[in-house]
Amino acid sequence: MSNLNQDWPEPIVRVQSLSESGCPVIPSRYIKPLPDRPTSSAVASAALNIPIIDVHAFSLDQDHSLRRTILNQVSDACRNWGFFQIINHGIRPELLDDIRRAWHDFFKLPVETKQVYANSPKTYEGYGSRLGVQKGAILDWSDYFFLHYLPPRLKDHNKWPAAPPCIRELIEEYGEEIVKLGGRLLELLSVNLGLPEGYLQNTFGGQDVGACLRVNYYPKCPQPELTLGLSSHSDPGGLTLLLPDDKVAGLQVRKDNKWITVKPAPHAIIVNVGDQVQVLSNAIYRSVEHRVIVNSEKERVSLAFFYNPKSDIPIEPAKELITRDKPALYSPMTFDEYRLYIRMRGPQGKSQVDSLKSPR
Numbered sequence: 001m002s003n004l005n006q007d008w009p010e011p012i013v014r015v016q017s018l019s020e021s022g023c024p025v026i027p028s029r030y031i032k033p034l035p036d037r038p039t040s041s042a043v044a045s046a047a048l049n050i051p052i053i054d055v056h057a058f059s060l061d062q063d064h065s066l067r068r069t070i071l072n073q074v075s076d077a078c079r080n081w082g083f084f085q086i087i088n089h090g091i092r093p094e095l096l097d098d099i100r101r102a103w104h105d106f107f108k109l110p111v112e113t114k115q116v117y118a119n120s121p122k123t124y125e126g127y128g129s130r131l132g133v134q135k136g137a138i139l140d141w142s143d144y145f146f147l148h149y150l151p152p153r154l155k156d157h158n159k160w161p162a163a164p165p166c167i168r169e170l171i172e173e174y175g176e177e178i179v180k181l182g183g184r185l186l187e188l189l190s191v192n193l194g195l196p197e198g199y200l201q202n203t204f205g206g207q208d209v210g211a212c213l214r215v216n217y218y219p220k221c222p223q224p225e226l227t228l229g230l231s232s233h234s235d236p237g238g239l240t241l242l243l244p245d246d247k248v249a250g251l252q253v254r255k256d257n258k259w260i261t262v263k264p265a266p267h268a269i270i271v272n273v274g275d276q277v278q279v280l281s282n283a284i285y286r287s288v289e290h291r292v293i294v295n296s297e298k299e300r301v302s303l304a305f306f307y308n309p310k311s312d313i314p315i316e317p318a319k320e321l322i323t324r325d326k327p328a329l330y331s332p333m334t335f336d337e338y339r340l341y342i343r344m345r346g347p348q349g350k351s352q353v354d355s356l357k358s359p360r
């Protein structure tokens, strides 16, 4: 596997600049092959949605029957969907509104101001406009900002935006809340898998987990039927906790070969299982493909927090979940190794995690 000590293979073009140029036609680099276009793939009935789970009785010492209900709902959602949204999760709604607004304001800053944070494929930290380094790849209609929140040695405020005012404080507060929530969700998943409550968190490295934030900015697109804001992919990490745009839909989840457009509940956090949980659970839970569509009317912003294992621990199926009938499906691999592979290739459906299967 080659490394990422290189720069982007082609000059970076900010999608926001293309959008603001007013050109009615998108460059051919953004035109997806026919089967990948939003209008050519099967879309499920608009009434269908991912499960909504009220987790107000989250705390494990609360009422037993309520806790059992939440555990069951999370179990069904993990097994049948790999995606769900949680409400009454304990994060202040004002914090969610404020951080969303701050990031909207960040992306509204002039391109030259954001350019100071231009990223490279080495760490991806900063302001970016492509994922993957394959020369000539067809690109997605989005810009983003990527930063590390944990481990502390990777967290560097100088690499976070300095404007708008308070954005760093908001990221700090939101990060703290999201990390707590991620830990609690791992407890629920562990119990549901029949493992000790702290199992997944310990396997993720205990207090040394990784957490990073990608804020996606999808500018208005004059030909949304030809492109995607983010191509189909599963998330490489452990769990993703997504704060979607409160005004503009766009996230689609693949279910039974159809795309379902997620309708977020007010102030919900969308949770999805990543590839590392698929590996640890020996595919009892599976990460699920998702993608983002764009539109010509409104830009969209989403905040994806990735809760990941410590990056140098080999991750493999839990011994407790390996049986004669179901031997280990994956060989051990550290998240560092896995992420390198992802960072080279960009979004590629489920091909990455499927390619990890141990030869048998």
Ligand SMILES: O=C(O)CCC(=O)C(=O)O
Binding pocket: 214, 216, 230, 235, 242, 244, 250, 251, 290, 291, 292, 301, 302, 304
């Ligand atoms: O924008 C969204 O709703 C989803 C973003 C996403 O899938 C990602 O950042 O990996």
